[in-house]
Amino acid sequence: MNKVISGMQRRGVMLVVSSPSGAGKTTLCDGLQKAYPDLKMSVSVTTRAPRPGEKHGEDYYFLSIEEFKKMQADGGLLESARVFDNYYGTPKGPVEQLLGEGKDILFDVDWQGASQLSQSCGDELCRVFILPPSAQALQERLSGRGTDSSQVVAKRMSEAAREISHWQDYDYIIINDELNIAQAQINAILSAERAKRERMLFLPEIVDDMLKNL
């Protein structure tokens, strides 16, 4: 961040990242957070029980089904999904607060989440899809874990195909062939999005001042 604009009002970037399982999304998102320590991860709400070590407000906001349904009915969720008997969602309040503070937010969601976020948030989103370099590479990565039956791997492959089929809903596409190149690309995307004119709410004031003194 330039000295001159640090602390000035900026509209945060809503960075949505999707990919099929096995394409390296988690690694790239971790790298992004290391490069941009200010980047906040969106914390989801869920009705599933906390797993050992998970913290409320950090890993998830853990809600009862009633609390979840009320939040949903009140328009308090930007997107939501049911997975088996559990509900998940992105709460609106924390997102709006962070954006207002000029913080960038990372949303790790699947194509359905990205699609709902697009409907809720429109042009504010910056949507990135990560592709594996080839079907074969993905197959190797998904079966490479070595701990799962071929049936489980096949199911993951078909889920991956469904996810990939929505690649056209995204603004940017990264092919994760070499990790360091893919990492540089996603970092560059966030950096560029921060430099978009319409996000720099402080600019009209700065430019007016400048023009008065020229």
Next chain:
Amino acid sequence: MNKVISGMQRRGVMLVVSSPSGAGKTTLCDGLQKAYPDLKMSVSVTTRAPRPGEKHGEDYYFLSIEEFKKMQADGGLLESARVFDNYYGTPKGPVEQLLGEGKDILFDVDWQGASQLSQSCGDELCRVFILPPSAQALQERLSGRGTDSSQVVAKRMSEAAREISHWQDYDYIIINDELNIAQAQINAILSAERAKRERMLFLPEIVDDMLKNL
């Protein structure tokens, strides 16, 4: 560039960079060309006489006024301007050829050139405006050359003000306070623009192949 996509068809980026004189545009564009040796500088046509050492086709295409007017009348210029008795313009042919080859092109033009390019090329453009950190900093840079009268400096300042007043016509704004940060930003913008889905013409084929094999 990823191995997997090198040599595949991509639509080149038309990167338009404008700024007031003294904001560091030339330095940043030189840095950009060092970071991206593939990036081609758009070569203008001009009716002015070559200066010692200038090469036709490298620094400019040197044309007679008749040749220039014919090119303009034939729709062969993407933008043009008259400066005193000389004409300048951006020839369409080389730009279309380079874009078709997937090459990115850098256009170093003022707000009028950028505006004409926007009309000719529309959404294909990526427009970057470089601002000085303050009016005072610009004044120091413009008078810091030390070789010009205060009248000349004042004229430059008023030209700078006119240029700056068009900042809202640009997609990205860089405030050149610290050079290394500004350089990283403009490099990131080109890198991100390359990752835009609509520029990656090879993607439908890659994804179709991938889906067939999943």
